[in-house]
Amino acid sequence: MKHRGKTNPPGRIKIMKSFSKLMEEKDFHSITTAEIAKNGEVTEGLIYKYFKDKKDLLYQVLNEHFMEFQTKIESRISYETTCVEQLEVIIFSSLESYAENRLFSKMLLLEVRTSPAFFNSAAYGMVKKYAATILEIIQKGIEQGELKDDTDPYLLRKVILGAIEHACLGEIIFGRELSIDQTSTGISDIIFNGVRT
């Protein structure tokens, strides 16, 4: 008997909530299915009614967070006119989401990348969509002359994504505080204006 996603039964919600709570405290691998079940007041077997395996549970939880994130980003972009402003909004919003939602950033930046199965998941589909949005803005920026025309759009995207992600690592791993405003404007300034005198 498999879950077909038409309804969202209480057991499924309990499992995801329990797992999320545990993920805030420790890393994925040190969470056991027994713990998830006990904490969520369901039996261990039920986990496997709704999720293919433990990793699938991780990917589905991540997917829900990513959908919210993508909606927020797209809405905010629509208010900006220039490409640079749009990219700045993406940098700011990404930092904000990662910083406010430790669970989301932990899953996305630390836990999922190690296993090949992730790259077939719906959550990875969301990552691709997010990355595609950034690429489109960069390409438009080059076309419209806002960005230098010898810019490699794929490489610029990598620099932007890398900067965002690395900026959050300290926060995620060591729980350091991160000033979103300062970091966001700092990254934008470096990438758009350069650091050479």
Next chain:
Amino acid sequence: MKHRGKTNPPGRIKIMKSFSKLMEEKDFHSITTAEIAKNGEVTEGLIYKYFKDKKDLLYQVLNEHFMEFQTKIESRISYETTCVEQLEVIIFSSLESYAENRLFSKMLLLEVRTSPAFFNSAAYGMVKKYAATILEIIQKGIEQGELKDDTDPYLLRKVILGAIEHACLGEIIFGRELSIDQTSTGISDIIFNGVRT
């Protein structure tokens, strides 16, 4: 009976070699201790004579690679005079090492970050040293007027490290080819000169 690190017995070498070989083929978690032992022609128990646990084996292998890497970087830097050139050498050398040594980059960028134990390991000590080297160069660059004096050195370091790491992710995860020269000069150009027209 614990290993005190004074000698390097054949069993220890066999285990590290066997593990390294397996890590080239698959991810850390899907490698079993039984496999490591069989492949290295030792018994499973011996692994735990030389390594605290499976993760400790990973950290020790990574540490050896990182020591080589750090030596290379430091040697190359010494030939450069300006700070920008030194940073360019670091970007190039890091990309080169990550691209040439898939095992090294896989361990460092994907596998170790998830568990807190890594941050107490000798390998993490090497990461800190590498990061410290970069920071020193940036600070010198600001002092000497090569870099803008309103640059946040910590943030610039994050952007550089993030760019390097993210640029290699596609290669590590999907096995994509990466042009080191092109990527290296591209990243340097973006960060030092900016992309805005």
Next chain:
DNA sequence: TTTTGTAAGTAAGTATCACTTACCTTGTGA
């Protein structure tokens, strides 16, 4: 030469883990 201590290595476990199987229960529409 003998003794002794220790490092190198082995063999046979064990507890725990992710995951499976077979089953029960409940609500609903034909």
Next chain:
DNA sequence: TCACAAGGTAAGTGATACTTACTTACAAAA
């Protein structure tokens, strides 16, 4: 009213990381 599917349970099972208690090899002290 009864068939049937979805929601949920209980009791497994094989594999896995790690442990324990042991043997062997060998160098230096006595």
